[in-house]
Amino acid sequence: MYRFFVQPQVDHSHRAVFGYELLLRKEMNGHWAVPKSFTELSLDKQAELLEQLARVRLKTT
DSSP, X not given: OEEEXXXXXXXXXXXXXXXXXXXXXXXXXXXXXXXXXXXXXXXXHXXXXXXXXXXXXXXXX
16 A cells, blocks of 8 residues: 655744655555655556545545
8 A cells, every 4th residue: 555645845944844745655565665666656547546635535525
């Protein structure tokens, strides 16, 4: 199973969030880890995961 995690980018000198980055992780043995190769997940599947994340984010805003 793959999932994107959203991580804020923080400017500590101004104590402000200036952006976000998406981190792709793969569940392995009950833990989330960086995939060994990003090519093991097709672009279509990555796009599907992004669409799911966008729908979840829109529901919470």
